[in-house]
Amino acid sequence: NAGVTQTPKFRILKIGQSMTLQCTQDMNHNYMYWYRQDPGMGLKLIYYSVGAGITDKGEVPNGYNVSRSTTEDFPLRLELAAPSQTSVYFCASSWGMNTEAFFGQGTRLTVV
Amino acid sequence: GIQVEQSPPDLILQEGANSTLRCNFSDSVNNLQWFHQNPWGQLINLFYIPSGTKQNGRLSATTVATERYSLLYISSSQTTDSGVYFCAVEMAGSGGSNYKLTFGKGTLLTVNP
Known part of the structure; x- marks a missing residue:
């Protein structure tokens, strides 16, 4: 099993550009999450999904959108990138609530 | 929302020393995990431990859910x-x-x- 796979690993965007961060998991997990990590901080939840077709906002959803058309995939869309979105983004998955979560390797995004 | 406080914020050890890291939380929990983020940024699962004690090699963890804290023990520390x-x-x-x-x-x- 590859676990949770994120692409790309690194990306530089110009202000106002858009991009999609890809996340896929092969563990047949129901729950998937997107977090961001700012320097010296823990991770904050952007969006989460409890199953295909179901998504909801986390703590810091502004400037982002998600979709969950399949169990495996949970892409994160950035529209009109801003310098405040410079961060490391982590995708995670778990079988259900209160179960162990597994994280991808992260995407380091810089907006200039 | 729930508050999670870790201590100490920074710790410097010599190779071979032991250490204890603490995690306090402000509300009842059904899930607690410890992760190690290595210098390359990867988040590595160490323990899934909502209660009780677990050991994995030189690392062990204890969660006392009723008192709202967890401890991570590292013995014989290595540079890695x-x-x-x-x-x-x-x-x-x-x-x-x-x-x-x-x-x-x-x-x-x-x-x-």
């Missing part, structure tokens, strides 16, 4: 143990914002040769 150690908890109960892990700010561990 360096990095940030995060505690993350998921609140008890279902629905809404409980569907998430809330992270502490981490403990930065440096092990010198």
Whole structure:
């Protein structure tokens, strides 16, 4: 099993550009999450999904959108990138609530 | 929401020393995990430990859910143990914002040769 796979690993965007961060998991997990990590901080939840077709906002959803058309995939869309979105983004998955979560390797995004 | 506090924020050790990292949380939890973020940024699962004690090699963890804290023990530390150690908890109960892990700010561990 590859676990949770994120692409790309690194990306530089110009202000106002858009991009999609890809996340896929092969563990047949129901729950998937997107977090961001700012320097010296823990991770904050952007969006989460409890199953295909179901998504909801986390703590810091502004400037982002998600979709969950399949169990495996949970892409994160950035529209009109801003310098405040410079961060490391982590995708995670778990079988259900209160179960162990597994994280991808992260995407380091810089907006200039 | 639930508050997660980790201590100490920074810790410097000589190789071979032992250490204890602490995680306090402000509400009842059904999930607690310890992660190691290595210098390359990867988050590595150490323990899934909502209660009780677990051991894995030189690392062990104890969670006392009724007293709202967890401890991570590192024995005979090695330079490869360096990095940030995060505690993350998921609140008890279902629905809404409980569907998430809330992270502490981490403990930065440096092990010198």
